[in-house]
Structures are given as C-alpha cells and as structure tokens.
Amino acid sequence: xxxxxxxxxxxxxxxxxxxxxxxxxxxxxxxxxxxxxxxxxxxxxxxxxxxxxxxxxxxxxxxxxxxxxxxxxxxxxxxxxxxxxxxxxxxxxxxxxxxxxxxxxxxxxxxxxxxxxxxxxxxxxxxxxxxxxxxx
Amino acid sequence: xxxxxxxxxxxxxxxxxxxxxxxxxxxxxxxxxxxxxxxxxxxxxxxxxxxxxxxxxxxxxxxxxxxxxxxxxxxxxxxxxxxxxxxxxxxxxxxxxxxxxxxxxxxxxxxxxxxxxxxxxxxxxxxxxxxxxxxxxxxxxxxxxxxxxxxxxxxxxxxxxxxxxxxxxxxxxxxxxxxxxxxxxxxxxxxxxxxxxxxxxxxxxxxxxxxxxxxxxxxxxxxxxxxxxxxxxxxxxxxxxxxxxxxxxxxxxxxxxxxxxxxxxxxxxxxxxxxxxxxxxxxxxxxxxxxxxxxxxxxxxxxxxxxxxxxxxxxxxxxxxxxxxxxxxxxxxxxxxxxxxxxxxxxxxxxxxxxxxxxxxxxxxxxxxxxxxxxxxxxxxxxxxxxxxxxxxxxxxxxxxxxxxxxxxxxxxxxxxxxxxxxxxxxxxxxxxxxxxxxxxxx
Numbered sequence: 001x002x003x004x005x006x007x008x009x010x011x012x013x014x015x016x017x018x019x020x021x022x023x024x025x026x027x028x029x030x031x032x033x034x035x036x037x038x039x040x041x042x043x044x045x046x047x048x049x050x051x052x053x054x055x056x057x058x059x060x061x062x063x064x065x066x067x068x069x070x071x072x073x074x075x076x077x078x079x080x081x082x083x084x085x086x087x088x089x090x091x092x093x094x095x096x097x098x099x100x101x102x103x104x105x106x107x108x109x110x111x112x113x114x115x116x117x118x119x120x121x122x123x124x125x126x127x128x129x130x131x132x133x134x135x136x
Numbered sequence: 137x138x139x140x141x142x143x144x145x146x147x148x149x150x151x152x153x154x155x156x157x158x159x160x161x162x163x164x165x166x167x168x169x170x171x172x173x174x175x176x177x178x179x180x181x182x183x184x185x186x187x188x189x190x191x192x193x194x195x196x197x198x199x200x201x202x203x204x205x206x207x208x209x210x211x212x213x214x215x216x217x218x219x220x221x222x223x224x225x226x227x228x229x230x231x232x233x234x235x236x237x238x239x240x241x242x243x244x245x246x247x248x249x250x251x252x253x254x255x256x257x258x259x260x261x262x263x264x265x266x267x268x269x270x271x272x273x274x275x276x277x278x279x280x281x282x283x284x285x286x287x288x289x290x291x292x293x294x295x296x297x298x299x300x301x302x303x304x305x306x307x308x309x310x311x312x313x314x315x316x317x318x319x320x321x322x323x324x325x326x327x328x329x330x331x332x333x334x335x336x337x338x339x340x341x342x343x344x345x346x347x348x349x350x351x352x353x354x355x356x357x358x359x360x361x362x363x364x365x366x367x368x369x370x371x372x373x374x375x376x377x378x379x380x381x382x383x384x385x386x387x388x389x390x391x392x393x394x395x396x397x398x399x400x401x402x403x404x405x406x407x408x409x410x411x412x413x414x415x416x417x418x419x420x421x422x423x424x425x426x427x428x429x430x431x432x433x434x435x436x437x438x439x440x441x442x443x444x445x446x447x448x449x450x451x452x453x454x455x456x457x458x459x460x461x462x463x464x465x466x467x468x469x470x471x472x473x474x475x476x477x478x479x480x481x482x483x484x485x486x487x488x489x490x491x492x493x494x495x496x497x498x499x500x501x502x503x504x505x506x507x508x509x510x511x512x513x514x515x516x517x518x519x520x521x522x523x524x525x526x527x528x529x530x531x532x533x534x535x536x537x538x539x540x541x542x543x544x545x546x547x548x549x550x551x552x553x554x555x556x557x558x559x560x561x562x563x564x565x566x567x568x569x570x571x572x573x574x575x576x577x578x579x
Contacts, residue, residue, distance in 0.1 A: 002327070003328045003330075004313065004314065004315060004316050004321075004328060005314055005315035005316070006315065006316060006317075006318055006321045006328065007315050007316070007318060008318040009315055009317050009318045009319050011318070012318035012319050012321070012322060013318065015318070015322070016318055026256070036441075037322070037442050037443065038322040038323055038324060038442075038443065039205050039319070039320075039322060043440070044441075064446075065339045065343055065444075066337055066339070066342070067338045067339050067342065067395055067396065067397070068392065068394070068395040068396045069330060069331070069332060069394050069395075070391065070392040070393060070394070070395065071332055071391075071392070071393040071394070072302075072330040072332060072335075073305070073306045073311040073330065073332055074311050074328075074330040075305050075307070075311060075312045076314075077330040082392070082395075083330075085330065085331060085335065085394070087330055087339065087443065087444060089243065095441045095442060096441075096442050096445040096575060097442035097444060098443070099327060099328075099329040099331070099443065100329070101329060108395070112346070120262075123328070124314060124315070125314070125315055129328065
C-alpha cells in the first residue's frame, strides 16, 4: 500500500531521516529516561524540551490491537479497502505504540500478540516510512 | 465587547475538590432548538446562524423571560461537524448580507461569534457577559453554570450550533493531498495510515470484547433502544426526517466503517442549534418552567501515553470521572434516577456507564446490562434521550433530555419506571469531556 508522501518538518525530521537510512528512532527524554510517540516539542512527563533526543530502537514489537478499515478518509488508500490497521507496541517500551498496515497479513486475520519486525517502505514521494511484518 | 475562551480554572478537572461551591444555586429554566437538516441548503434561512437565533429565541420564550432581562451569553464558536469551508470557494455575499455581518464573512455560516449573535438579536440589549466554552455544549454548560454560580451573570443563554456542508466527512483537504507534513503523518488522529474517526473507539471496544468475552452483536439492544428513544424526540433528526426504527437485523447487517465499528455506530452529522437559559436558583423559583438545579459539573482531561488510549487508560479515566461527578454533587451512584452520557460513537457508551457504576455496574458488565430492560418504561433507563445515535450529532440531546425528564416535559419519552429526580449527562469522549448533574431539588 503506497501511502501519501511525507514532507519532514522540524519536529519530525530526525525520525524521517532515520527511516530513510533503515533505522527506527523514537524521541526520548534523557532526564526522565522515557520514550514518547508521537513526537512532541516537550517531554509529556517533565514538560521540558531541553533533554529530548532521538534514540534508535530494536525494531521489534508485538501486535497490540487492530481494526479493519472499510471507509477510509484518505483518498490514496481508498482503492486498497478493506485493509488492516494495526497498533504495534515496541519491545523497547510496550507503552509506545505505532501504526501499521501489517503488509503480508490477510485482511482481518491479524494475530493479536504476535511478534513483529520493522521494515521500511516507500511513500508516494519516496520518503521511507516504518512498517511492520509478522515474524514467522 | 471582546469574548474570551473560558479559563481552565472554570472547569473542575481533579478529584478531591469536595462539593461544588455552587451546588443547587444554578438552574436551567428554558430550552430551545432549531429544526434539523442534514446539510446547509445554501439559503439564509437555513444557515447555522439563523438556526442559532431560532434556538435562542425559543429558549427565551420557553423560560418566559423578556430578552432585556438576559445579561449573559456562553457559546461554542466552533460549529463544524467535520466540514470546513472549501479553500478558494467564494462566500455567498447575499447570504452574508442577509444578516448583520461581522468582519468575518463566514461568521454565522461556518463559525459563530458572540458578536454575530448580538448584532443579529437586537432584543438582547443588556448582555454584559459573554464567554466561549470551546468544544461542545457540554463545555458551554459548565462555563455558564460556573459563571452564574460566581455571579458573573444572572440570566445566561447557553448555545451550541452545528453547520454541515456538502461533501463527505473529513475526506477533503489533507485527506485528498499528495503529501502531508511529517508531524501530521505521525499524529494520533487522521494519519498517514488512514484511520477513520471511529477507529480509536473501535479498537478500545475490540480490546474490551477480548478482555471480557463480549461481542459486537451484544450492542444491538442498546442501538435499537437509542433509535426508539430518538424517534420519540420530536426535536431530533431521525424523528423529523427519517422516522425509521433500527432493528437488530439492520444493525448487524450494516456495513463496516472501521471494524468493529459499523455505519450505525457512528452518529450522523447534521445542522442544528440548541440553547438553554440558566439563572440563579433564587430567581428560578418564580419562573414559568419548573427549575432544574445543577448539583455539580465535572471535567475529564485524560491523556494517553502514546497514539491511542488503551483500555486500562480509558477505564481509569472514566472511573475517575464518575468519582468527580459524585463527589462534587454530594451524591452516590444510588442517587441517579437515569443517565444520559455521550454515545457518538456508540461503542464507548459502556465506558461511561461503567465509570459511573450505574446500577452497580463494574467494568465489563455493560453489554450484559444491555440485554436486560433498559427502556424508558423500566427501572434502569439507559440513555432515554436516545443520544446522538437516536437523534443525530448535536451533543446536546442528552442535556435537553435530563432537563425535560426532571421537569416532566419529555412527552412520549418520559421515563415511567423510575421517578426522574437526578440525572447525569455529558461527554463527549471517555478520555475528555464535561459532565453535569441535574436535579429536581437543589439538594
């Protein structure tokens, strides 16, 4: 599934640059030792932006939950309906979630709890985006 | 007169605040609604601004006050159902100039200022207090109740209006763009991955069903009950335009939007305005309608750790909301005659019910409760308003119903299995909303 192109902005540029280089990075507050996603201008715990950094993740996770999208608001994805839309939690910190279309898994046959591994796919403008596959 | 957003200090957001200092000292005494339509038809008479004037004038008339007695106005300036005025589309100036416009030509069409209301309701000659309760009617009610309690206004109109334009919900703008900004792509809501509006709620519901061994089809009695009650709400969209009972079969055969959320689990966006008149309990004693006293207002400002709230996060927040509601009102769950918590999306109403511990419910009980008698004739009425599922997305039917039930003015919808003495309404979301406790007596 080709997603809309992404134009990195100041807040998220490190995330997207890392994706282009095949790495999954998450925002981390070094003062709180706490990851956060989505990225924010400040740590959601200490409220300071001074100690925010980007930290490489293992790229491993679990399937936490999922739904099947039949009526998508995004025009580019409507031709792919119905499709899985899955929430992944990272093994590095199960409190951190990411979305995935879970390529390779049939619609509505999502194994909740299964292990997944990050991959990187091209979006419509060539920007890479993290995606996830079930680990066999 | 400049109108500001209500400060955060007007909302009661934490536990431990004790009984609301203005408990029983503020009352609702008037109700007004505009007609409903599915979308704006392009005429001045059907604008959101025109609807607002209708609703406000009906609330004033219902309360039996003269307009010059009104000294306050609280409203939500954001009126979109998800439809925004298309960029570059000319604004019809004949419509704009059919009213007394402000400097913003979309004012009264796709947004609403207090200034626009005052310019177009010249009978409101003594309004000295205006404030925005940003979000929905639940916010505006809280702000107005607090303002009357604090003596900032004594006779206050409360208004929420909605506009709905041509086109499908949230499918224009960035959803149709070739590229999106990096921050938007990673945001929790409408993202690169194409989540529909009901997706987050659908996932919470899916987790709920897995944890407690429940299923989507167990929602059918709730859905049928909501539509039934909605069809008994003459001010509502379905009663006015499509008086069709929703059967369990209809519900179970509906197409999916974001499975496990189906078409009917999503409320229908409409154009409508609703208004109330609040005043002090002292003044309310001598007014035309039986006063309905506000025992408390409470607000929820939950925050999830990551992209979507987990079931644990939702249940913790709604339980906290329930405790805040009861603490500030000085009541317990046993004192509730009925509930009118928010329901659009239908798949989160059970979180509100269980957070309230309504009729002794614990987490995981609500869908079994839906299989029992939840009708307006029974002892355990659930959502007697029918909510947004029963009457379209206004986010105020539940407030109107609480007032009407307690006044004995709910008509064919009047609950009969229990005496309507105390009701609770509010929302929207389990992780964030505003809630009001209504009572036949000041407590």
